[in-house]
Amino acid sequence: MKTMFKTTALTAVLALGAGVAAAEIRIGATVSETGGASFLGDPAAKTLRMLVEEINAAGGVLGQPINLILYDDGGDPNRARTFASRLIEDDEVIAVVGGSTTGTSMAIIPVFEEEEIPFISLAGGIEIVRPTKPFAFKTPHTDRMACEKIFADIQARGLRRVGMISGTDGFGASMRAQCLDVVGDYDIEIVADESYGPSDADMTPQLTNIRGTAGLEAVVNPGFGQGPAIVTRNYAQLGIEVPLYQSHGVASDAFIQLAGAENAEGVRLPGTALLIAGILAEDDPQYAVVQAYKTAFEAEFGQPVSTFGGYAHDALRILVDAIERAGSTEGVAIRDAIRATENFAGTTGIVTMGEDDHLGLDLAAFRMLEIRDGGWSQID
Amino acid sequence: MRLSPKLVSLSVLALLALVAPMFFPSGFYYRIGALIFINGLAVTGLVILIGYAGQISLGHAGFAGIGAYACALAPVHLGLPPALAVVLGAALSAGLAWVVGRPILKLQGYYLAVATLGLGILISMVLTNESQWTRGPDGISVPDLGLRGVLADMGWRLTAGQFWYWFSALVLFIGAWLALNLHDSPTGRALRALHGSEVAARTVGVDVARLKLNAFVISAVYASVSGSLLAMMNRFVTPEIAGFMHSVEMVVMAVLGGVGSVLGAIFGAAILTALPQALTMFHEYEKLLLGAVMILVMIFLREGLLPSILRRFRGKEE
Structure with a gap:
């Protein structure tokens, strides 16, 4: 009886200890889930939620589950800016995915530059990555x-x-x-x-x-x-x-x-x-990732995948991959790891970032x- | 001794602004505070126009747009320091309001509402389409005000959030003080007289058209300065700032809080700025809730939230 009590106590203490240690990886997102740009933001939000569930089911990142904090900015840059501040200062996320439009992305980049938090945009405009800003990346090709x-x-x-x-x-x-x-x-x-x-x-x-x-x-x-x-x-x-x-x-x-x-x-x-x-060759380097994403998305939501959801898929995958490689949740370390992304097969293309290339795609994509x-x- | 309503309003405002930061759990709340003050400033202008003079404008975001883009463009193209760009924006807004308001305000009725509706949409279209200057719908970055750097040199280091909280609080305080002074001045009394009855006001010698025009121009300056502050705080501005929805938002803030009272209108701005942040959990229902609140206030508290609540309170006292 006594031993059993001891074991129980020990288990309880261990569980408590684990509770403290089992911190989470907080990743933020601000996308235009509603409003005029919702056809960009809605598939992106769905993709992010689905992927985070998938990653957590597979054990999370650095052994910790991801906690995705996602806000809907409705395509309004001023709102996006408020949510960016909220994500960093109040929710204390370690990185942010989002900005469905070039306007919202450009409006929130100064926040990430000041706080040294990595940000991966889902918008097309070339000015997001040119000139290169130390903490701003993006996944879609430029116009x-x-x-x-x-x-x-x-x-x-x-x-x-x-x-x-x-x-x-x-x-x-x-x-x-x-x-x-x-x-x-x-x-x-x-x-x-x-x-x-x-x-x-x-x-x-x-x-x-x-x-x-x-x-x-x-x-x-x-x-x-x-x-x-x-x-x-x-x-x-x-x-x-x-x-x-x-x-x-x-x-x-x-x-x-x-x-x-x-x-x-x-x-x-x-x-x-x-x-x-459907018609992609099986030896295509993007075959596996494209099929996996398409199958999962269409099974979950019963609607066809779109390129815009694919941008969010790539952004989160690149980010998670970078956090794993950095082995850290510190902003500069993650940024350096994102920069070191090499031959990463995404739905949009094969991504190889660099010191001066925060997009990492070429015309072949x-x-x-x-x-x-x-x-x-x-x-x- | 009985304190004048002006003194009470100003002390309440100052006290709230000073005490609130003690309860901020994180730096993010400084931004919400600053947004409330900046919206409050535009809404204070609307109190002068709607509350005092009884005129409706549905295009005030247009003036905010002018103020904002003045801060983005004047420092780059004219080499003006950002502080002077604010003044330039205010002057442009005042000039435009004067030119547009002068013929319209000679008329009685809702002509101003319709004309300003068109004016706001026009300004927003110009900002969107003249992309060789405004960089189009994706927006343009805004130079720093530079005051934070000066303060830092003086050994007073503030985060961007803190700086804009205190700075916009100061500007709002000055704006509210001016508006309250106007309320008690002969001009303010004349404005309220014409609000009650234009005919009666005219018979006692009030120059109705000129006074309405003055109120319109002053409120345009308030909106313009608030636009400038928003642009400089965000360091980025897009044509959305001049959009129709922003105009409507301003009027809704004023009417919800109580358009006859400066403090009430600022209260309305605070609610409509903070509520969407509090409601992110129920995002799908946010618009529904706001709509319901608006309808209920219009039916049961027709003077707006704050004045109606105060009246109930006083009623019980007596």
Whole structure:
């Protein structure tokens, strides 16, 4: 009886000790789960929650479970900024994933720079990582890379004279500027440059102008949301014959449904391996990660994966991998480990970061896709 | 001895600002405090316009946008020190309010609400689309005010959160003091008279159009300065600051707290700034709750939370 009491007491003390030692790894996130950018933030939030559960079930990080603290900033930079302060000062997280839009990401980066906490953004804008900021990383390709991929493909088809129609939202405006900036590197001339507002319901006038441009050989449409789908529909209705290029901003099955498969036929856009998981070669270096993520996500939520959820997947995986390698929860150590990420297979591409490269992707990460019979096929 | 309401309001405000930090569990609460003060400043301006003069504006975020972008652009393009950029923004806002308000405020009724609605949306569109200056919808970074560095050199080291808490508290205190002074001045009395009845005010010799215009211009300056403070605290600004929802938010804060009283309106700003932070656990229901609170206040406490509560309290006393 006495021994049994002793054992019980010992177990209790051990359990108590373990309770103290069993600290948790606090990782923060602020994404746009609601609001205008919810199509970015919603799959990201779902992915983060799912992955954290998965990682904790497999034993956590550094032997400790992850506690994900996720806030919804609704796409408002001022709110995102408040949540960033809250994550660092009140929740005392060791790293943060998030910022669904370039605006929210740029608004919160100064907080992480000041507090020396690593931050991995889920937004496209190139200014997040250029110039390189010591504690800011990102997983999505930049809009500049999308322009380069598109222009390279246009040039390879022997086309020269390109018309542009861009959304005036953050994504469209930024990508338009990057395309105009990078076009000089190619033997391509921009012969038309039209724009439309984020809530416009008809782009026929702009497209008519573009159609009327002499010698037009291709059209590029930087934009995301519903705009590009309307452009694609109007494009087909006007019977414009030259090839249409969309951006990675609409790389999801929802785009084909919205635009209509018959209208989207032949549209090309730069996308990720995730979109073509079904036709990916088994020896592809991204095969395993893409299949695993797609299967898990679709089983859990019963809806198709999107590139944007993939960005969050890569961000959390890179972060967890870095924490494991750093063997520490200290900001600078984790930052250095993220920088040392090498040949990491993500859904977006193969990531190799560096001192001066906080993105770690090259053009090979993009695959030029074409919509055929309502589905995706790879060109190169 | 009976203390004047002005003195009471100012002492309550100062006391709350001084005592609150003793109960802050972490540095994050300084930011919430600063946001409350900055929103409170814009809302104090609306008290002058809505509460004193009885005019409604649905475009005040536009002036906040002007103040904010002045702080982002003037130091870079004109080489102005950030403090002067605040003044420039306020001057631009005042000028614009004067030009827009002058023809409209000669009219009676809701013309100002409609015109300011359009004005706010126009300003927000300009900030979004003129990306060669404003860098477009992704926003632009804002230079540091520099005052924190000066204080640090004087041996007074504050974190960014602490600095903005105390600095915005000071600005709000001054703003509230000016607004309360205005309330008791001849101009304030004339404003409240025209609020009661424009015809009656005119018959006793009040220049109705000029006074309404003054109230509009003053409230635009308040909004502009609050926008400048927000931009400099965040060190980053996007066109969302001038968005329609921000305008509505300001009016809602003022009306919820009590648009006739400076302290009430600041109370409204405090509730609507802090509540979303307290409700992150019930995020899906946040808008529902806020809507319900708003409807209940409008039905049962029509003067706004604070004045109605105070009235009940006093009623029992007597």
